[in-house]
Amino acid sequence: MLISLFAAGTAIYTLFLSSVIAALLLAKDKRQSRQNPISIIIAARNEAANLPRLLESLNGLDYPNELFEIILVSDHSTDDTKQIVEQYKDMPQLRFLDFTGELPGLTGKKAAIHYGIMHSRNDILVFTDADCEVPPTWLSAINSRFTEETDYLLSYSVMRRKTGSGLMRLKNFERSIYYALAAAGLYFRKPITSSACNMAYRKSAFLQSDGFEGIGQIRSGDDDLLLMKMMPFIRKASFCADPAAQVTSYDGIDKVQHHQTNIRRASKFRYFPFRLKALAAFIFVYFIVFYIMLFTHFKELPLGWILLKTALELALSALILAKAKRLCLLVLYPVQILIFPLQFVYYAIRGSLGKYEWK
Incomplete structure (x- = not known):
């Protein structure tokens, strides 16, 4: 019974992997040459320690100064955010908004982002986080992908610490798989996930x-939940893995904060559409069966299915990492193939409880 269940699950799992691979192979990287006016929006809460690195990188962008603005929204910050921004008052594109109020129906970061959007002057909005660093080519690379019909663009990001870390490399491997899923979701117009640190x-x-209306009370989801809500109004959504558009996210949080962040992200599943809940439930059960088989029926594992599963996982990983x-x-x-299933199962359970701490 367990072997048949595993074989059936593996067949469905490999079909899913094949569809993601197909999307990555079929998606075309269309470009245009017109330089569009752009608004960069950053919501920051108590990020004074990270802002100098971000602002220095934004000050080095190779995009024409007259064609972009930087809107930095301080989201109820109580640190030295305002004083740090004052040191960059010579940046002509920089606009500082000290958001200390409340907006009806909007909670947390969504309120600050909405506030920034309402004060933006341009139609193309580019977002990153305060703990990120952007390359000089960032805006140019993003702009080149914004064709006339493009309404949404998700670009790649990597995580880094000031000192090298094997854990960071594992995180970046895992991150690449989520980007592969995001790219496939955009290709099929069935969003799976997104990332607020590098989207437009x-x-x-x-x-x-109607923006965050209907999802504004949810503390997270200013990226993926918003994308799902916007998709019917999006003509074309694209993914960009080009290193010229990649941002670096600096991981300065401790293990407890990282743990809480993973729980917060997993807690969003309750707000996802049924198709994603079903997909997550299937993967959850499949991984549990896989581990039961691995430790109790190892000799009975169907070798053919295992080889096919491994080959497709390697192909998918190699494809997104190569891009x-x-x-x-x-x-x-x-x-990663041993760690990820355990992590997925654990945070799926913790996230379903909906209890986490957040700043």
Whole structure:
């Protein structure tokens, strides 16, 4: 019974992997040459320690100064955010908004982002986080993918610490898989996930979809939940893995905060559409059966299915990592394939409880 269940589950799982691989192979990287006016929006709460690095990188962008603005929204910050921004008052594109109020129906970061969007002057909005660093080519690379019909663009990001870390490499491998899923979701117009640290969309599409209305009370989801809500109003959504558009997210949080962040992200599943809940439930059960088989029926595992599963996982990993020019991380597959299922199952359970701490 267990073997038949595993074989059936593996068949469905490999079909899912094949569809993601197909999306990555079929998606076209269309570009245009017109330089569009752009608004960069950053919501920051008590990020004074990270802002100098971000602002220095934004000050080095190779995009024409007259064609972009930087809107930095202080989201009820109580640290030295305002004083740090004052040190960059010579940046002509920088606009500082000290948001200390409340907006009806909006909680946390969504209120600050909405406030920034409403004060933006341009239709193309580009978002990143305060703990990130952008390359000089960032805006140019994003702009080149914003064709006339493009309304949404998700770009790649990597995590880094000031000192090298094997854990960071594992995180970046895992991150690449989520980006592969996100890219497939955009290709099939069935969003799976997104990332607020490096995304862009049109203000017009945001307004047509009524923005955060209906999801504003949820503390997280300013990226994926918003994308799901906006998709009917999006003409074309694309994914960009080009290193020229990649941002670096610096992980300065401790293990407890990282643990709470993972719980917070997993807690969003309750708000996802049924198709994603069903997919998550299937993967949850499949991983549990896989581990039961691994430790109790190892000799009975169907070798053919295991080889097919492994080949497709390797192909998917290699494809997204090659697109992002991070293929060296593929050597971590044997470690990640053992860790990820356990992590997925654990945080799926913790996230369903909905209890976490957040700043």
